[in-house]
Amino acid sequence: MKDFSSILLSWYAVHKRALPWRDVKDPYLIWISEIILQQTRVAQGYDYFLRFVKRFPNVQSLAEASQDEVLKYWEGLGYYSRARNLHKAAQSMKEGFPSSYRQVLALKGVGEYTAAAICSFAYQMPYAVVDGNVYRVLARIFGIDIPSDTAAGKKCFSNLAQKLLDTRRPADYNQAIMDFGALQCIPGQPDCKKCPFSRRCIAYKTGHVTQLPVKTQKTKITSRYFHYVYVKQGNKTWLHQRGAGDIWQNLYEPPLIETKTPQQDYLSSQPYQKIFGRHPAVLKVAPLKHQLSHRLIYADLSEVTLPPAQAVPKGFFAVPFSEVRKYALSRLVQKLLQKAGLL
Ligand code: SF4
Incomplete structure (x- = not known):
């Protein structure tokens, strides 16, 4: 789709969420926010982020803290391995926060999504983020029914995301697609009549909005x-x-x-x-x-x-x-x- 990015960025210019980690260029702050948001909704993570960075404003303060204290600041947020990994990763940064994609990806607890988010937001590097929101948006607009939790699905979505990325504005583009998934193209039944993609969205045109994206594995409880x-x-x-x-x-x-x-x-x-x-x-x-x-x-x-x-x-x-x-x-x-x- 030729004008995918311009439609998305126009939508973002109107609907952008005001968040404390937005328009921030400090990779440390972006890293903390992204790790908090890995398994946590924005509304819940907001106060945790503010408290955490007030106590640990930089790599050094986090590295020097005890693990007990870091866990105490994470208390109630769940998925505590995130806090332990943040702490260990901070201790591994002997020369400050890394500045290449490869080094960022090598940090404990950082996967491809988080590395792309940090590098595009902080350094304007051309890496597309691919998370649950992005799967949903792309699956629906392009009518992709390959399960997103298979190796083939992951490859297909990440190739497409990378192809669509606006390399002149990777930070805005990545934030735009995530906000679009969180606010407009939501799980369940989104308000497609108000969507700027409604004339092109294959899922909407063919009545498959609630069936996409497809997942194969159900979580065993x-x-x-x-x-x-x-x-x-x-x-x-x-x-x-x-x-x-x-x-x-x-x-x-x-x-x-x-x-x-x-x-x-x-x-x-x-x-x-x-x-x-x-x-x-x-x-x-x-x-x-x-x-x-x-x-x-x-x-x-x-x-x-x-x-x-x-x-x-x-x-x-x-x-x-x-x-x-x-x-x-x-x-x-x-x-x-x-x-x-x-x-
Ligand atoms: S038309 Fe509906 S399903 Fe398609 S992108 Fe917009 S909100 Fe999502």
């Missing part, structure tokens, strides 16, 4: 059953730091017993007795549902009072009740503690 136990021992409670190989790596939480089924009696289970002995816990918060991208977690919270002499088991540490909020907690743990009036 598994259920897990978490039973948190809040310890009361004098004026202290126990926490532990989650390990590698599971969700919420390096975040903190009260002792947790996981069961395979919701019916299993965790209070008489061996893991419970190993940690708490024969002291019974009392249910404080009934099971609530917590949805993650690939998991549905059912979690409850009980409370157990322990004698002062009982030793803190290996893997846990005692903290005063008032200091729990200083630790980076998952949103689920925050929710449970708040419901029980413990945070």
Whole structure:
């Protein structure tokens, strides 16, 4: 389509979103905003971005911070590997933020989409961004029904995106297509009558708007059953730091017993007795549902009072009740503690 870019940029001139990372040329700030937006909606990421860059305004301040502090600033945002990768990547930048596409792509946690966004926004390099918004816009306007989550689909969309890119204005063009996907050509049923592409859009003309883009794989959701136990021992409670190989790596939480089924009696289970002995816990918060991208977690919270002499088991540490909020907690743990009036 010959005038694709001019239609898009004219639409953008009217509808451009005012965001704190827009019209910014500092690659560091663009990087932080793009990592936050990888799995987070703009409305939710907005305040996180402002708080994060206020505390860590440049590569050096982020590199010098502790991982615990970085995670604390990420608390509640989810996908915590993003924060750990940002921290590690900042520590790897010995000579400041990299300035070539290849070096940017080599940063921990940066894929092709993010590298294209950083290099086009900060350095005006001609790399087209291809994300979910772009798949949707291109699939509909050009009537492409190759599944976007296959190798062939990915190649097809990225070739087309690169061909359409306005190399004179790569930053504006990339931001325009993402905003167009987020505001005009939205998932579900967009308002096609008000769309500047409506006369050319193949999906609209053939009645296939809601069928495009095509995806083959459905995300498999598994259920897990978490039973948190809040310890009361004098004026202290126990926490532990989650390990590698599971969700919420390096975040903190009260002792947790996981069961395979919701019916299993965790209070008489061996893991419970190993940690708490024969002291019974009392249910404080009934099971609530917590949805993650690939998991549905059912979690409850009980409370157990322990004698002062009982030793803190290996893997846990005692903290005063008032200091729990200083630790980076998952949103689920925050929710449970708040419901029980413990945070
Ligand atoms: S006409 Fe509808 S489907 Fe086509 S690009 Fe516009 S909003 Fe998207």
